[in-house]
Amino acid sequence: MLHIKRFLKKSPWVLHYNTGSCNGCDIEILACLSPRYDLERLGVLNTGNPKQADIFLVTGPLTHRCHDRLLQLYSQIPDPKVVVAVGSCTCTGGVFKDMYNVNNGIDSLIPVDVYVPGCASSPELIMDGIVKALEILEGK
């Protein structure tokens, strides 16, 4: 019997999508992949294809135009999948709360497993969130 979940945990691939954040969390995600923090030692690779991804990193308060794209990307990621909301504005809307073109956080549209706070989230926090996501991925 193939223990697919055991191996899944060893090489979780990450899909990153920005739904209207200020770029701050996005460059911190890039910094996570850089040698100082080196997310790749956990087996994490940044991929551009939702069909190969296991972890969905989302930043931003969900603008109206990103609404349908986020839903499409989410539905294209195969199960099991984990959604990590990076940044205060992704969790609750943060500083962008109640602005006219935003939806106050992505959990109004898709289920979120891990909330990473901070404006902007530091790389340490993002890595913590991904490690947490790996635990959840194993249980799913």
Added chain:
Amino acid sequence: MQEIKIENLIEEITSFYDPKLHHFVCLNANDLGENRLKLQWIFTFYNQEDNYQIFWTICSFDEVLPTITKIIPSAIMSEAEIVDLFGVQIKDIQGGLYLDETSPISPLRCSI
């Protein structure tokens, strides 16, 4: 600061603007209420310190404004922005740069 009439906009800008000397910053709009909209075309001079040349006019929301995109290509962004955010009409400029069907209509207007 120089006040101009909206009918003369194209002539004024054509006679003033030289791409090598002047830098077009942006077109700024400001809703003053009571169907009055203040428009400012802001230029600066290359290699001069803090020197602005501002053309301004006050128009109403019902007018169809002329476009200066033929003279200054980069003005298309500013014009598309105020079409979206203020709901004014500019000749040959389409809306939809920022806003979708689910967004509010002309959000920066005081009251409609």
Added chain:
Amino acid sequence: MKKTITIPLGSQHISLLEPVRFNFSCENEKITDVDYNVGFVHRGIEKACTEKFEYKQVGYVVARVCGLCAITHTMAYTLGIEHILNIKTNKKIDYLRILMLELDRIHSHLLCLAHTAENSGFEGMFMKIMGDRELVMDIQEAISGNRVQFDFVCIGGVNRDISTECEKLAFTNLALLDKKVDDLIGKFTSNWSTALKYKNIGALSYDDAFNFNALGPLARAAGAAIDVRAESSILPYKEVGYKMILGQNGDIYDRNLVRLKEIKNSILMCQNILSGLTEGEILVKFKGKPNGESFTRLEAPRGEIFYYLNANGTNMLQRVRIKTPTFSQIPGMVEIFKGSDYADAPAILASFDPCMSCTAK
């Protein structure tokens, strides 16, 4: 036989940090037309600045327009509101502000170079530059307390003073980085994947730089001397050793080199500021409410940033207009894309260093 096919890039793409959509119409390999959609991240900050937040809070809100040039946005807003309130800051505050602006420019340029290297298929170079970039991030964290969104500037001054430990760390890291940038200049002039392959690719001519209102490194790589730091006297850039850096051909190769040389210049400015810093107040007291209008220009890492403020004597501003560098350069970018090979499109896009959060606000 020529047949036009349309290839989309975005809104979600591995080479993009932010959602932006380009539709390239291609004939064989060549791009003939480009359609753009830049409004994915429009949030409505301009309206919130006039309705939700008081003028003392707006400085921290506009920092969230863009995380890469956050300090430039706060700075431009603060200079505008200080002009209206008639606040005069002392030399020490001005120098500290320039210091953070230049550190921000260094890290933004390094990120852009890393991104260009990645999009040209040189993953190792991306890792190396991102590793070097951490030296600047450390200084920023030590001085301001945060890596990216450092709310360092406030109305009337700055929020934190520099301690002697910070100064020491900054000197060590800047000296280290200076050597690494020298090394990078070598790699970006002689290496095939990052340099020679990109000669005459994505070129903007000297005349087009003026016709399309190009700004920042995009214009300076084409030889056009366009830099707000030289055209504005609000901040004392001339006293700290600012030098205009120009390229010749306006291609990706020149844009990379202009960025690298600007990093060198910024390092020099930071060192000059740190060695000449005096004791003094870091916050000027003020009272009253803003009444009037102001126009402010400032050089962000990507080019000119412009703020129009209109205040009517209450706590709420009447109008905040933000014009960012990428916003007005998009017609110029479209012009460069036309006639290029589709295979080069991601690298050309990365070398523009576009910032969509700035564009859409």
